[in-house]
Amino acid sequence: MSLTYEICIDSVAGAIAAEQAGAHRVELCSALFEGGLTPSLGTVRAALAAVSTIRVNVIIRPRGGDFIYDEHEVAAMEHDVALAREAGAHGIVIGALTADGEIDRAVTERLIAAAGGLPVTFHRAFDMAADPFAALETLIELGVDRVLTSGQEVSVLEGAPLIAELVERAGDRIIVMPGGGVTSRNIGRILEATGVREVHFAALTDEPSPAVHRNPRPYMGGELRQPEYRRRVTTAAAIGTILQAAS
Template sequence: MSLTYEICIDSVAGATAAERAGAHRVELCAALFEGGLTPTLGTVRAALAAVSSIKVNVIIRPRGGDFIFDEHEVAAMEHDVALVRDAGAHGVVIGALTPEGRVDRPVTERLVAAAGGLPVTFHRAFDMAADPFATLDALAGLGIDRVLTSGQDVTALEGAPLIAELVKHAGDRIIVMPGGGITDRNVARVAEATGAREIHFAALSEEPSPAVHRNPYPFMGGELRQPEYRRLVTTTAGIASVIQAAR
C-alpha cells in the first residue's frame, strides 16, 4: 500500500523543500522546539503562495505546555482557525484535553465548526490522553479526520504496538497517522509494524546563520536556549531519504 507523507515544517522554505521531495502534505508550524505553535498569518499566506502540488495544513496551538486551554486561549484558537481557513489553508491541526485527560468536547466542537468543513487533524495531545481507544472513538464521533500519535511513547517506533491496535480499532472511521522520531532508519519498520496509511515526520538539518557580525553575549530566549547562530532547516534531501527508505 502506498503511503501518504506529511512533513512537519516551520517555514515557507520547508514547504517548497517538501514539494520538491514528493511529499503530499505539510503541517505548517512555528516554534518546533515547543512542539509546534500557530504560525503567523503572513507565513501561512506565503507558504500557500509558494507551493502548488502539496497541501498545507496549519497547526492551531497558542502556546507550549499542556493542552488544557482557558476561555481566552480557546477564543484565540477559534479566531485563528477562521483566519487560516479564509487564507486558503487545506486543513487545520488542533488538540484540546480536559484536566482528566479526556477530549475537551466543547472546545473541539467549536474549532471543528470554525474550520467550516476543512479536514481536521487532532495532534499529539492524543498522546497525553488517559484512554487512547476511548479518545479515538470520541474524536471519530466529533468528525475529526485523522489523529497524529507516537503511540503514547517516546517515538512512533516504540509506540508501534499501540499504533497498530489503534489503526485496527479505527477502521475506516478515522485515520491514525504515526509521528514522532521517524527517520530513514526506522520508517519502513514503523509502516510495516503499524499498518498505517499515512506517515508524519520532520527532516531537519543544522545550517549556520548567514550573519557575518556576531555578538556572543546577548541571547534572545530563556536560560535553556538554542544557539543564536545556528538554524534547523527542512531539507529536500532529508525528506527524500525517508520516502525512499519507506519504499
C-alpha cells in the same frame, strides 16, 4: 497501498522543500522547539502562495505546555482557525484535553465549527490522553479526519504496538497517522509494525546563520538555550532520504 507523507515544517522554505521532495502534505507550524505553535498569518499566506501541488495544513496551538485551555485561549484559537481557513489553508490541526486527560469535546466542537468543513487533524495532544481507545472513539464521534500519535511513547517505534491496535480499531472511521522520531533508519520497521497509510515526520538539518557580525554574549531565549547562530531547516534531501527508505 500507497502512502501519504506529511512533513512537519516551520517555514515557507520548508513547504517548498517538501513539495520538491515529493511529499503530499505539510503541517505548517512555528516554534518546533515547543512542539509546534500557530504560525503567523503572513507565513500561512506566503506558504500557500509558494507551493502548488502540496497541501498545507496549519496547526492551531496558542502556546507550549499542556492542552488545557481557558476561554480566552479558545477564543484566540477560533479566530486563528477562521483566519487560516480564509487564507486558503487545506486543513487545520488542533488538540484540546480536559484536566482529567479526556478529549475536550466542547472546545474541539468549537474549533471544528470554525474550520467550516476543512479536514481536521487532532495532534499529539492525543498522546497525553488518559485512555487512548476512549479518546479515539470520541474523535470519531466528533468527525475528526485523522489523529497524529506516537503511540503515547517517546517515539513511534516504541509506540508501534499501540498504534497498530489503534489502526485496527479505527478501521475506515478515522486515519491514524504516526509521528514522532520517524527517521530513514526506522520508517521501514514502523510501517511494517503498524499498517498505517499515512506518516508524519520532520526532516531538519543544521545550517549556519548568514550573520557575519556575531555577538556571542546575549541570548534571545530563555535558560534552555539553542545556538544563536545556527538554523534548523527542512531540506528536500533529508525528506527524500526518508521517503526512499520507506519505499
